Each structure stands twice: as structure tokens, then as C-alpha cells.
Amino acid sequence: MQDDDFSLFKDAVRGVKQITHDRADTGKTRRNQQQIAKRRAHATTSQVSLRIDGLSDQFVIDVAAEEELHWARDGVQDSQMRRLKAGQIAFEGSLDLHGLSVEKAREQMWAFIAEANRYEIRCVRITHGKAARLDGKRPLIKSHVNTWLRQHPQVLGFTSCLPRHGGTGSVYVMLKRTMLEGRDE
Template sequence: MNGADDDDAALFRSAIGPVRKLPERPAPPSAPRPKPRAKMAERDDADAREDLRHALESTLLEADDPLAWRGDVSQEAWQRLRRGEMSAQEELDLHGTDAATAEALVRAFLNDAQRHGLGCVRIIHGKGGRGGADIGRSGAPVLKNLVDRMLRQRSSVLAFHSPLPAQGGSGAVVVLLAPRRR
């Protein structure tokens, strides 16, 4: 430092007077740490969803595949259903509907059929052969697979089978319903 700078510093100190050191401030709070994530559980969930997606895609029904599932029904009732000897008391036609609308219609139709004591109904889902919204990315019929999945999950459904060709064939399904619980 040279003499002029020393004189300026001395002049500044004499103008200010005695100084005292300020107490040290605590450090400002840091940003909150992110909540811990269960990365392994997330990865397991993602893997399970992917496995389920692959399993569903590998079991998708094609246009000409019949729908069939047997729950708690007698062998005689199952055989009559398969041979087309049971007549539907009511029918729902899903042609031209999208998957979300079809799902809502099927739920309402089955609830209404059971509420009215119907034992056998037919759902026409189509074969999905037009290549429009009724065909999924895998090329499988959307409505047909949706109806199959929904019917298998309903406790009110005792059994179902695709009817004979004259009654709709693989583009429809005849459903046996459980009696209404009182």
C-alpha cells in the first residue's frame, strides 16, 4: 500500500469511530430435502405393470375366438349354454361404441338385468373386424376383450359362452346370471 491509501483508511476509521463486531448470524435455512422415495418399490410396481401388460397382450382374443368361461354352474347348465339351448331374455348391442361407453353400458345392463331377475342375457360386441376404434394397437378386438374381462370379474356372472353362428357366433356372448340376492 502506498501513503495515500493509508491516509484514506486512517481518515475513514477516524470518521467512523470505534467499531464493534456484529454477532454472527445463523446460516439461512437450506432448501428442504426431498421426501425419501421407495425407488425399489416403484421399480417393482412398474415391472409388475409391464408383466401384466405383456400377459394381457399374449392372452387377447382374436376376432374369431369364442368367449367362454364357466363359474359355479352345473355341468348340465354349462352344456345347454354351449349348445345354444338357452335363450336370452334381453340383449345389449355395443356396435359403434367406444371402450369407455361400452364399459358403462355393460355395467348398467348387467345390473339392470339382475335387478329385474333375468337369468340369461346376450351381449353383442362384434368381432372387431372393421379396423376402426374397435381394434386395439395389438390388432385384437377391443370390445370383445373388454366384455370378456368384465364378465370374468363380475360376481353376478355364473358362466358365459359365445352362441351358435345363427345367434351371433363369436361376435356375441350369452351370459348366465346369478339370481338376485334379497
């Protein structure tokens, strides 16, 4: 009986070749570092020289991945900024910029703030991420968002979020409101 099993096994594995290496082929292509570097460089260069949104990329403030962001326009009360930082001003809209090119992030942020302004929204959250880049440089989108928000005419101030809302990968943004019936807070 054992001879029958052995001969059946030999017949079943006839023509099979022994594997000569111990690494599996996952089917994934290897990353082309030159192509990745070219895409990153292309993402940071502007395709259009004329800016109609007023946001400049001439000087971008580099920030670290875990760095807390905080900025307020002159005249904004410290107590309002403390409330914003503590998450006591509810955000009514949220935008996620993960995985976007710098140019696409700029467009989406500008459109998002414009829409929030139309609806008289006081506070929004923008998630920029804090990607630790492979080349050791600072987070690209986070640094640009930090710069753009300081330039945007509708932004009164911003601060990094509480951990439950994204921590240093997101910011609460306090916006101006026109409020037809009364003054802005």
C-alpha cells in the same frame, strides 16, 4: 339437316372443358390415419382413475376375432354350461356394443347387467362384435368384454353364441338370481 344438328351441338357444349383425369370425386374426405390412431388411443385410456364398478382394465385378455369364448365360475355345473352353449337357455335381453368406445361399452354393460339382475333375468346376450382392426391387433371391445364378464360378481358363466344369434361376435351370459322363493338353478 345434319349441319343444323352439328351446329346446335357445338353451341350447347361451348365452354365445356375436357376432363383430364379418370377418377371421380365422391365428395368423401380421406381418412386421417393420425386422427383415427389418436381416437383409438383415447378410447382405451381411462378418463377416471377411480372405478366404482369393480371392473379392471389392468390386464385385458386379448382374443382373436373368430375365437370362441367360454368361461364358467367355480361351482357352475358343466351341464348348465353345455345347455347355455347349445342355446337351450333362452336369453331375455340383449345389448349391442358395436361402435362404442371402451369406456362407454363398460358403462352400458354394467348398467345392462344391473337391470337384468333387478328383473331376475337368468340369461342375456351381449353383442361385442369381432371387428378385424386395420392395424392387425385383436378386437378391442370383444377382448374387454371377455375380461369384464370374468370379473363381474353377477356373472356365473358365458359362452359364444350360436351362429343365428351372432356367433363369435356375441356371448350368452348366465347371471345369478337371488330368487326369493327357492334356490338358484
